[in-house]
Amino acid sequence: MCAKKQKSERFKEIRNAKVFRDYFVEDKLEAGIVLTGTELKSIRNGRAQITDAFAKVEKGEVILRGAYIDEYAFGNINNHEPRRPRKLLLHRKEIGRLAEEVTQGGKTLVPMRMYFKEGLVKVELAICTGKKLYDKRETLKKKAQMQEIEREMRRRR
Secondary structure, X not given: OOOOOOOOOOOOEEEOOOHHHHEEEEEEEEEEEOOOHHHHHHHHXXXXXXXXXXXXXXXXXXXXXXXXXXXXXXXXXXXXXXXXXXXXXXXXXXXXXXXXXXHHHOOEEEEEEEEEEOOEXXXXXXXXXEOOHHHHHHHHHHHHHHHHXXXXXXXXX
């Protein structure tokens, strides 16, 4: 008998691991993103990173900056630039609400994850407030306490 073929694990999603460590997440929304063909192929291969990325509202448009999408390995001279600004697709009312929140409250737009939905790449944006150093320390203390409680519970079983 022949061996069963392993199901190839394709790209699921790209996450920003620093979001919950560095920010208080207040609200989330989904946005489309304008990409070129080679960028899409690189994302399908999982060759993208959004840990240093942020979004800004400029001239009535939301622009994603700092996102890194690796050049496509089999691309030609027309390959894309890895850190170019990319336009996010949102409704006009959503853009207005985001612009208002960002300018008034000292908040920022941070991408939490990038994923495929029905063949299209979507970006989950979060409206965040930055954490201070003492907030980060407090979060780490709570996390360590929860780990210790879970460890103790497993030991008792």
